[in-house]
Amino acid sequence: MPVLSATNLRKSYGELKVVAGVDISIEKGECFGLLGPNGAGKTTTLRLLLGLIEPDAGEIQMLGEPVPKHARRARLRVGVVPQMDNLDPDFTVHENFMTYGRYFGLRDAEIAARIPALLDFAGLANRADAKIQALSGGMKRRLTLARALVNDPDLIFLDEPTTGLDPQARHLMWQGLRRLLSQGKTIILTTHFMEEAERLCDRLTIMDRGHVIATGSPRELIAQHIEPSVMELYGEHVAGWGEQFGNELCERHEVVGETLFCYSRDGEALTQNLKAQPHLRYLHRPANLEDVFLKLTGRDLRD
Amino acid sequence: MAHYFHLPQLSLRFIPVWRRNYLVWRKLAIPSMLGNLADPMLYMLGLGFGLGSLLPDVAGVPYITFLAAGTIAYSTMNSATFEVLYSGFSRMHVQKTWDAIMNTPMTLDDVMLGELTWAASKSLLSGIAILLIIWVMGLQASFWMTLWIIPVVILIGFCFAGMGLVMNAISPSYDFFLYYFTLVITPMVLLCGVFYPVSQLPAWLQNVSSVLPLTHAIDLVRPLMLGVTPSQAWLHVLVMLAYGAVGFYLALGLTRRRLLS
Numbered sequence: 001m002p003v004l005s006a007t008n009l010r011k012s013y014g015e016l017k018v019v020a021g022v023d024i025s026i027e028k029g030e031c032f033g034l035l036g037p038n039g040a041g042k043t044t045t046l047r048l049l050l051g052l053i054e055p056d057a058g059e060i061q062m063l064g065e066p067v068p069k070h071a072r073r074a075r076l077r078v079g080v081v082p083q084m085d086n087l088d089p090d091f092t093v094h095e096n097f098m099t100y101g102r103y104f105g106l107r108d109a110e111i112a113a114r115i116p117a118l119l120d121f122a123g124l125a126n127r128a129d130a131k132i133q134a135l136s137g138g139m140k141r142r143l144t145l146a147r148a149l150v151n152d153p154d155l156i157f158l159d160e161p162t163t164g165l166d167p168q169a170r171h172l173m174w175q176g177l178r179r180l181l182s183q184g185k186t187i188i189l190t191t192h193f194m195e196e197a198e199r200l201c202d203r204l205t206i207m208d209r210g211h212v213i214a215t216g217s218p219r220e221l222i223a224q225h226i227e228p229s230v231m232e233l234y235g236e237h238v239a240g241w242g243e244q245f246g247n248e249l250c251e252r253h254e255v256v257g258e259t260l261f262c263y264s265r266d267g268e269a270l271t272q273n274l275k276a277q278p279h280l281r282y283l284h285r286p287a288n289l290e291d292v293f294l295k296l297t298g299r300d301l302r303d
Numbered sequence: 304m305a306h307y308f309h310l311p312q313l314s315l316r317f318i319p320v321w322r323r324n325y326l327v328w329r330k331l332a333i334p335s336m337l338g339n340l341a342d343p344m345l346y347m348l349g350l351g352f353g354l355g356s357l358l359p360d361v362a363g364v365p366y367i368t369f370l371a372a373g374t375i376a377y378s379t380m381n382s383a384t385f386e387v388l389y390s391g392f393s394r395m396h397v398q399k400t401w402d403a404i405m406n407t408p409m410t411l412d413d414v415m416l417g418e419l420t421w422a423a424s425k426s427l428l429s430g431i432a433i434l435l436i437i438w439v440m441g442l443q444a445s446f447w448m449t450l451w452i453i454p455v456v457i458l459i460g461f462c463f464a465g466m467g468l469v470m471n472a473i474s475p476s477y478d479f480f481l482y483y484f485t486l487v488i489t490p491m492v493l494l495c496g497v498f499y500p501v502s503q504l505p506a507w508l509q510n511v512s513s514v515l516p517l518t519h520a521i522d523l524v525r526p527l528m529l530g531v532t533p534s535q536a537w538l539h540v541l542v543m544l545a546y547g548a549v550g551f552y553l554a555l556g557l558t559r560r561r562l563l564s
Binding site: 052086089090 | 326330398402404406
């Protein structure tokens with residue numbers, strides 16, 4: 001039985017269908033990614049799954065409980081890391097854990113016994129009495145994650161867990177998430193970073209305008225939607241090159257500003273051609289999840 | 304729309320929310336109490352002695368004694384009001400503390416009941432502090448009668464916390480609260496018998512005053528200060544309960560629409 005499942009989930013605000021028939025099924029121990037441009041309906045989907053808002057239609061089962069009917073009971077075994085840190089700024093690190101644990105009905109002694117391991121997990125072992133304002137952005141983020149573990153949840157929701165973090169802090173966060181997965185926890189996360197999704201997620205769903213437009217493992221999605229080899233060409237001459245050679249040498253190509261993306265199965269003829277064009281700068285790389293994402297959701301800005 | 308206004312689901316789960324607010328308050332208890340009390344104390348002592356020396360007895364007692372009862376009522380009203388407006392808004396809108404709590408097995412109903420009871424507790428704390436000064440100054444007619452003021456200030460806190468939470472629910476920013484103070488709180492301070500008996504007002508203003516909750520608060524507190532049993536005590540209690548309960552119900556529906564849609 002899946003840890004979390006939703007079928008035909010729908011939520012509209014007036015005319016706007018924010019979530020328009022979403023199906024999700026997450027197995028135990030999986031890291032599941034929810035990707036999509038701004039306004040795709042990711043955060044609304046998370047709020048529906050948590051039972052914070054009522055769907056217009058659809059069924060949700062979380063940890064064996066129907067949601068939103070028994071969302072409270074389900075949330076006893078769920079941890080949530082929100083998009084914006086909402087730690088209690090008036091409390092120390094230790095007090096944040098104590099206060100948050102009480103919301104789960106845990107007794108003080110029980111919470112206090114868990115705190116050392118949580119501090120250790122967050123890399124804040126010596127900072128129990130630190131004020132929140134004294135922590136760096138990365139520390140706050142890790143503390144928010146550790147706080148979400150105070151009830152030893154089976155399922156963890158993360159809404160853009162590494163947005164705004166520097167690379168060091170991001171890698172630390174990923175390490176933490178991998179440790180949780182190795183302990184058998186189930187994770188659902190939203191992210192804008194394809195690299196993050198590719199590294200962490202066993203499976204992911206790409207949403208756009210309230211619809212699921214693709215689901216699968218990162219590898220499957222790349223194989224299914226994108227030619228394996230990508231050549232990026234830069235400079236003012238790329239458009240001319242595209243007109244001359246694009247159809248011949250690429251299975252698919254597109255020009256974005258002064259960059260040309262050439263997707264192909266065999267880069268050999270292409271490489272030969274480019275060696276003879278010293279005025280073009282180029283980069284050859286394997287196809288990645290970002291290519292899939294941009295192909296499926298388009299390159300237009302979303303606000 | 305209608306489904307946001309179902310009845311509150313009240314339970315003891317609110318206690319951790321109350322406790323969270325109490326623990327934050329405890330860190331700043333002394334400056335917070337001084338800040339809350341300096342203003343009403345200065346009014347009571349300054350006007351009580353200064354203006355009082357120019358006045359004959361008011362309602363049969365020295366002016367400062369008369370004013371002390373009004374001071375208890377309006378300053379406990381202010382404690383609850385400030386708590387749910389400014390502090391509550393910080394927790395709901397700025398710090399997103401409510402969001403954090405609602406990601407746990409708590410619901411908005413639990414959070415708001417926690418806020419309501421905490422605001423009433425703030426009124427109780429202010430009320431006791433002012434009573435201590437009144438007792439030290441010996442302004443009361445009967446010490447034992449003034450003990451009844453303690454449950455009354457909790458009721459005052461409940462009443463104005465419920466009303467204030469409605470403002471919290473619809474406010475886009477802190478600035479919005481100024482309307483509530485200008486249009487609701489300040490008129491009550493001036494029309495409900497804090498500084499002079501309501502009977503001094505023209506009849507039409509007396510009618511306005513008679514429906515305002517602070518009038519009913521003062522109709523309970525002042526007789527208790529003067530050592531007599533309030534007349535129509537249950538009426539006053541019911542009016543304040545009604546303001547608080549209707550306010551809380553509306554506030555909960557409006558806040559559900561604000562946060563859970």
